[in-house]
Amino acid sequence: xxxxxxxxxxxxxxxxxxxxxxxxxxxxxxxxxxxxxxxxxxxxxxxxxxxxxxxxxxxxxxxxxxxxxxxxxxxxxxxxxxxxxxxxxxxxxxxxxxxxxxxxxxxxxxxxxxxxxxxxxxxxxxxxxxxxxxxxxxxxxxxxxxxxxxxxxxxxxxxxxxxxxxxxxxxxxxxxxxxxxxxxxxxxxxxxxxxxxxxxxxxxxxxxxxxxxxxxxxxxxxxxxxxxxxxxxxxxxxxxxxxxxxx
Numbered sequence: 315x316x317x318x319x320x321x322x323x324x325x326x327x328x329x330x331x332x333x334x335x336x337x338x339x340x341x342x343x344x345x346x347x348x349x350x351x352x353x354x355x356x357x358x359x360x361x362x363x364x365x366x367x368x369x370x371x372x373x374x375x376x377x378x379x380x381x382x383x384x385x386x387x388x389x390x391x392x393x394x395x396x397x398x399x400x401x402x403x404x405x406x407x408x409x410x411x412x413x414x415x416x417x418x419x420x421x422x423x424x425x426x427x428x429x430x431x432x433x434x435x436x437x438x439x440x441x442x443x444x445x446x447x448x449x450x451x452x453x454x455x456x457x458x459x460x461x462x463x464x465x466x467x468x469x470x471x472x473x474x475x476x477x478x479x480x481x482x483x484x485x486x487x488x489x490x491x492x493x494x495x496x497x498x499x500x501x502x503x504x505x506x507x508x509x510x511x512x513x514x515x516x517x518x519x520x521x522x523x524x525x526x527x528x529x530x531x532x533x534x535x536x537x538x539x540x541x542x543x544x545x546x547x548x549x550x551x552x553x554x555x556x557x558x559x560x561x
Contacts, residue, residue: 326383328445332409333384333417335424336366339437342420347403349378349510350474352461355402355420359453359477362422366403368410376532377401378511379475379482381451384417384427386444391432398449399423400482404510409441417446451482452561460527460543461553463512471521472514473505473544476553480560481533487513488530492522492546502528523548527556536560 342362346352355364365384371377380401386392405418425433427442436442456477463472475484488502505513515521524542531537540556548554 326447326449328447329415330443330445331415331417332413333386333419333424333442333444334409334440335419335421335437337421339421339425339433342422347510348372349375349402349404350512351378351402351476351510352474354461354476359456360400360402362420363397363399363426364402364420365399365423366405366410366418367401368405368413368416368418371415372401372404373532375404375507375510376485377483379451379478379484380533381449381482382417382446383449384419384423384444384446386427386442388443389436389439391428391436391439392442393427393429395427396447397423397426398451400451415446417444450561451479453477453479453559455559457556457559458529458538458540459553459555460540462544462548462550464551466550468520469518470514470516471525471544472508472512473527474512475527475529476511478529478531478560481531481536482560483532484511484513484529485532485535486530488528489515489521490526490528492524531560 342356356362383396385396387394410416428436459476461474466472487505490502505515508514523546525544526541527543528539
């Protein structure tokens with residue numbers, strides 16, 4: 315059962331774990347990561363401040379898009395200041411599997427934990443003990459976006475859900491097509507999680523746009539509807555921005 319409380323109103327609770335880094339010192343991820351965000355990881359609002367996470371926190375991709383604050387204090391080059399990161403990737407082995415909540419940070423994020431001008435020395439350390447805390451995502455008014463995968467067609471829809479504020483993790487995604495005036499097809503259809511933040515619907519018949527999309531948060535159980543989000547004449551490979559978000 316979901317926990318019905320709001321991350322944005324809760325006190326921050328810190329825990330300790332280990333952290334490593336990958337990609338280039340100033341990089342994000344070479345392929346966009348296991349959540350399916352693609353090139354968005356290097357662009358605002360993610361801005362390369364992203365992380366891979368082990369199985370216990372990744373939760374088969376349900377935690378894609380969740381935000382954490384991380385900080386380090388036990389290395390001479392650590393600033394002690396918290397940095398907000400977004401889960402965009404899965405780290406399957408090594409310390410990510412053996413530790414309860416290991417963070418495999420992007421090179422950019424790892425360097426952001428350092429005091430100014432000491433980023434290279436912190437990168438050289440390779441492994442850090444950090445503190446981490448789950449926090450609400452806040453993208454400064456940016457609304458939820460739906461990127462339609464290039465493999466979509468009138469009978470098969472695949473979308474990547476991006477930039478959810480607040481809890482930012484999804485337990486369920488539903489789609490409602492345009493009304494035909496009759497029949498079961500006028501209701502909500504449960505989409506299937508394909509992988510990461512990628513959700514698909516294969517109804518066995520042609521879908522009627524525009525499509526409304528309903529999101530249900532994993533953490534709090536909150537629902538949100540983006541009405542007529544994907545328009546008539548939609549195109550595979552396009553991104554459609556809604557007028558809504560959780561905060």
